Amino acid sequence: MTTQTIPELTDRARDVFRIVVESYLDSGAPVGSRTISRISALNLSPASIRNVMQDLEELGLLAAPHTSAGRLPTQSGLRLFVDGMMQANEPSAEERAAIEARASEAGPVEEALANTTAALSGLSACAGMVLVPKREPVLRQFNFVPLGGSRALAVLVGDDGSVENRVVDLPDGVAPGALEQATNYVSATFGGLTLAEALSRIGREIRDERAELDSAARDLIERGLAVWSEDGGNRPVLIVRGQARLLEDGAAADLERVRQLLDELEGKEEIARLLDSAREAQAARIFIGSENKLFALSGSSVIAQPVRAMDGRVVGVVGVIGPTRLNYARVVPMVDFTASTLARILG
Structure with missing residues (x-):
């Protein structure tokens, strides 16, 4: 047929x-x-x-x-x-203001992304999603905290107020003083640099023998900076907000479909791949039902749109997921407006 x-x-x-x-x-x-x-x-x-x-x-x-x-x-x-046949309905002034207000709230970038995604979820009555590359924070402070044995906790404070922790394996024979020396050196020397910049600089200083550190402290700093740089390059940030909205609007009559959808939303790597497939689209990409294998069982629709910076670079993907009975004419322009709003944050 x-x-x-x-x-x-x-x-x-x-x-x-x-x-x-x-x-x-x-x-x-x-x-x-x-x-x-x-x-x-x-x-x-x-x-x-x-x-x-x-x-x-x-x-x-x-x-x-x-x-x-x-x-x-x-x-x-x-x-x-x-x-x-669809005739799109542009977001109202109130809807645009709600999205922009959440995007403009003070705080780390990831918090702004989460807030904006939550606003999109609330206005569309869908689950909102955003996928962005892991951003390397600019260093404000860097601490090594001993955990006992051969491990330490590396604590990074970014200039946007974000705080992240990683467990680092200590070099053999490292003395307690090396942790304090490494902490003081990184905070004093690399403040205002990204992780990649700091890692490159410490490498040059070690090669040129300009780093006033013992070998254990040098090794510790390289390990601490490298674990973030590698992790950040390989792990995108996926934020999903508003799953509970999938249970609203009469969904109680179709609980099995919603249960399946909520199960599918747990597959973060698969969702990230799905959103990433929309990076090269020129406008919103719409997956309806079984057109997308990930959500085929729940019979759901996904609307995803790349977020483009002023220079045309794709700096993320934003979208929503909900039942195939979506108000596409209303939600597609809403996703488009959210992408434009996020471009100002991520660009």
Whole structure:
């Protein structure tokens, strides 16, 4: 069965199809011919509408669930509607202000990302997601705290107020004084530098024998800086907010689907790969149902859009996930606006 394109549908079929899809996205319920005859200005009898709906069903655009006389769009029908018939509704002034306000709150960058994603989740009634490369903080303070045995805790304080910890294996035979010496040296010498810059600089100073450190302290500093640099380069930051919203808006009638979706949201690496696949898109990329294998079982839709800096670089991906019965016309522009807002933070 071949899915029709919009030009191949008759005007009557297009009108009936649009009404069915828009009514379904609004109510989540199958739409019957009598309902269409009441709410539309098509001047068609219920019998004529039924005939058109039957034709659309044979084309694979509509389906009749169970024994219901009503119809709802298939996945192919939703794809046809989204690609060829949807009329986008720009976010309201209040919605734009809510997103911008959360993005402008003081605090570390990741906190701003989380707040903005939460705002997107609340406005779209979906789970909000954002994926960005791990940002190397600019060093403000660096401490080594002994943990006993052959390990220490390296504590990094960034200039944005962020605090991160890593466990570092100590060099053999390191004396307690080496920890204090390394702490003082890093904080005094590398303040205002990124991790990569600090690691490169300590390497040069060691090679040029300008680092006034004993060998144990030098080894300790290199290990402490390297563990962050390697970890930051390999681990993107994925933030998911608003999973509880997936249980709202009548989802209690479809708890098994929502349970499956919540299980799928636990697969952070898979979600990161999915969002990353949208990096090269020029606009929002929409995955409907089984078009995306990760969320095929729950029958969910994902809208994802790259976040581009002023120079065109892709600095992240933002999106939402929810049921296939999304208000695409409203949510797609909302994701687009959020991407533009985040670009100012990440650019």
